[in-house]
Amino acid sequence: MHDIKWIRENPEAFEQAMLRRKLSGTGQKAIELDKSRRDHVAKLQELQTQRNDASKAIGKAKSQGDEVAAQAAIAKVADIKQTIKTGEEAERELTKALNDYLLELPNIMFDDVPDGADEDDNIEMHKVGTPKTFDFEAKQHFDIGEGLGLMDFEAAAKMSGSRFVVLKSELAQLERALANFMLDLHTLEYGREEVVVPLLVNENALYGTNQLPKFEADMFKTTDGKYLISTSEVSLTNLVRETTLNEADLPVRYTSYSNCFRSEAGSAGRDTRGMIRQHQFSKVEMVSVVHPDKSEAEQLLMLEAAELVLSRLGLAYRVVKLCTGDTGFGAKRTFDLEVWLPGQNMYREISSVSTCGDFQARRMSARFKPTDSQGAKKGAQFVHTLNGSGLAIGRTIVAILENYQTADGSVEIPKILQPYMGGKTLIKSK
């Protein structure tokens, strides 16, 4: 969420920033809403002052036993009452109108985010590894998985419908091995705190990480008004909701292995086969809560960690910087990691690392108290939040199947994962 004061003081800059999001006139609209609210509040406060003065006079008169003066003051204030009541209602409405509007405005992107319409305009930053080729025709992951008899979409469809999968034996084990491998990397080498989070959250949490109000359709809602998280970014970031941290506590670095649930309402027809796009998938997530001066560096650190996961798995990938049209609602800048999939013969997104500035922190009131050079604490400021996948497990399984497939349909197990798979080196075709 944006600081209305900042919009007020920098209307041109704000307009320019929103134009990059294909939105025009937003700043002006916000300022109008704010202006009518403030004008109203000023008037209302004037009335409240009158009422309060009169009420104090009543109290004073009563305590002195001067009933006549008290009655006079009561009469005087009686007609202000109704005006104030309607005025307070109007204030609530005006405040809500402004707030609702601000909640729907996307974050301001960094200047270095390239202009562009969609993913075709993303900028490739660098490539690592050589895309794998085979002297046989590379299969897609679902053919490999089904061929192994360890990936069952039909069984999943019977009980759950489309976009679910059942993994068995070594593939089920692979899921667990990947989670452990990734969590070890993030906790042992990057000092992240491992967290088990709620998968079901209330709507406030989702306003905080900006899934709401705009993207309700992407989520599953329970009958009692809760939502299944679409990413554990939601739960991890909300750990600092409504808190004021000490500056010395920063940075806070979390990681979590969790299931994620997406209704993917708008993606019918895309990636209908296989595990690329599922209603339920698992992911190891990174979330950092940092001092505003440190968020640039933190995003690079997160990116590095995600890259390390891929390179240790021996997977070729590239890093792209998302263009304006592809950058998410809450992000100031996003880097995607795309892994090479021989079966699809293309790079596919496997991780996304975003910095949100204070956009989410404002929404969930996550602040810290700065300490000056004398050690004295000054007023609270908003923290910066970042999130990144490290990595999406389902898609990592896809990548391993396609990159480590062999001519006879077996799949080699990447060296780094073998200790996590009981020393196994190969998932044998039956």
Add this chain to the structure above:
RNA sequence: GGAGAGGUGGCCGAGUGGUCGAAGGCGCACGCUUGGAAAGCGUGUAGGCGGUUUUCCCGUCUCGUGGGUUCGAAUCCCAUCCUCUCCUCCA
């Protein structure tokens, strides 16, 4: 799910309609005291919004949250969320 209790400032805790944003204590900050420290003494110590304008001040709102009653609500009423205890259920 049933019954009960409770949610007050950084913390503990008073306050059941009137000058209460709120006693007292703890903590913290500054000062005095001291060779230094402790103790002691003194002073100060919530946040949001708006105005003024900036290092001073004023107004307003905030005692879980949202409504209501009232000239006036931390105090009364309603709803709601959360916590605790007991029962039930259960992994």
